[in-house]
Amino acid sequence: MNQSSLPPVGVVIVNWNLRDSLRETLLSFRAVDYPDLRIVVSDNASTDGSQEMVRREFPEVRLLAHERGLGYAKAASLALASVVNETRYVFSTTNDVLVAPDMIRLLVEYAEAHPEVGVVGCKIFFHEPADRLWSAGGFFFLGHPWHHGFLQRDGPRYSRVRECTFVTGCGFLLRSEALKKVGFFDERYVFYSEDAELCLRIREAGWRVVYLPTARMWHKTSTTLAKNRPVQLYYSTRNNLHLLDRHASVGKPLIRAAYLGLVCPAKMLLFVALGRWANARGIWRGIRDWRLGRFGWYEEHYAD
Template identity: 35%
Template sequence: MGAWCSRRPTHRVRRGGDRRTPAPSRRGSASAPATSSSCSTPSISGCSTSATPDSRKFRCGPPRSSSRYWACSRHGAPGVWPARSRRRERGATAAAAARRRVKTCTVIVLNWNGLADTRALLPTLERSRMPAGWRLRVLVVDNGSSDGSIGAIAREFPEVELLALAENRRFAGGNNQGLRRAPDRGDDAVMLLNNDTEADPGMLEHLILALEQDPGAGAAGPLTYFAAPSRRIWYAGGRCVPGLGHASHRGLRQLDHGQYRAVERTGYLSGCALLAWASVWERVGLLDERYYIYAEDCDWCLRARAAGYALLFVPTARLWHKVSASSGAASPWKIYQRLRANAALFARHARGIGRATWLPSFVVQQAALAAWLAARGRMGAAAAVPRALLDAARGAPAERARP
């Protein structure tokens, strides 16, 4: 309906009665010439400024038969918006605001005397693609480095946020310092990412889209290879069965020939690259700092599963991790620490009959590992296995072991 102006009085006509005559204006007579009180409203926004003060007696709007009308505010009559229009406008405004809101994914990179690795990783994150409506923020947490990492990263990557810690708080403690900032930043998703990795440009995009498409999922991880340009798999999903004392990577050291191509739920995600909704981090909690090193990621994943969240392995998201592809084995110190951490993990998470079965199963697996290492002439690494089991039984602190 087009806007228009009526010279009808503002008073209603009584049903079956006479029309009331408007009272004379203080500034003039009600019988003023029509030309002095006429108004022209080419749009809803208002009437012509040529109207006289007497025009306050008249309203601009649709015919009197309409219960909702537009009023000309310049003539002193209150403007009344149709209720339906108000509701429609509020709904459209809220929808537009939701569309305009940009979500944030923060990637936490933990650095400890690893400037060369961090320098190689950050440019790969700069090339990352994000889903529509998302933006990327990178936070480097320095764990008390002494190799000049803080100054070099600040100079070379000014767009990267830097958090410098006074001491090495290890994997769990350092990452937790970054995670504690998530609520203040208003993050929607937070990812833990090792600094000795290199990301494919589509990694973050595929991880976020996979989570958005599965309402029951709370966290996701990528297909991870040994250091580029290798196609040898380091992680293609994880298995973790506390009752059997078992945790392992699926597909370890296999060549990728397309055997893992479907997004699927998995037992646990590697902390090397773990992306979760900020709300999931808040509900499940931070990494458990009681672990000296290793198993913090598996512990967090078991807690997330217990809270009802699914964990996704996303093979279209790809990452390269700088670990040894030839032997895949670790030093005696790493074998010792991994065994100690896993023993604590299974003891804490075994349930029901698993409380009785995890330890015998775990000891058998570690004995097989020691035999495998000894057969390959790695006697120092093989000797670390019984030493770790003995120290765990005695309750000796894991941090006292020397590398």
């Protein structure tokens, strides 16, 4: 496809107090070989100088400077809303990634050639070690979300285009037409599972979700919320149960029962055996709040 015929693409990056990592991510996008990128940083009231850094070093970037932390889902949704009407696609990602220079072009060329595709995901490697895969597309097993290729070395089995149940919001290209039809991330989730839930809504509206192995990026792990494992486990457990309730394609009664009766207890027992009681408690609290129909912030329900 001729460069001049490529449509404008939005890039949405959510940030909270990761100034130096955000800088590396923005430098990575500055090196992207694409004629019309419209980058939006949605900053959750960072106090580490992130907003000042963006204004000073990246004048081409549109900054949404929020006065308080909104959570990932809402901050990303506000950024999507700011750019969706002026672009044909939006690449939604995080502040802890590096991307290949040809990544956006490859994603857009595939989406342009396949109008039935609503979401296109990348081949994602760990930042360290850079030869290990983090995700080659997502699927559900026993009600739990998993990544193809996790911790594996790259190879032929991960080098084929694959239709997926979901692709991770660490980095995926969203068709603006699909977003206008189904909406953005579910803000009630705050953190975690919002990416899979959006993919499922787009699939249920008639579009395909596809993993494209030629589009590459690298992900730094254990940043921001992932450092607080009990709270991360709370959100991921609670939100995944809400997702299973909402989407029959992945949440049939037997599957939900397997997740509650096998997956969650196995994880809790493992954490107890390792002496990580707080992690097990995070899972239990996630189950409890799902049963109570609760969404929202962890801190709204627990004071520890």
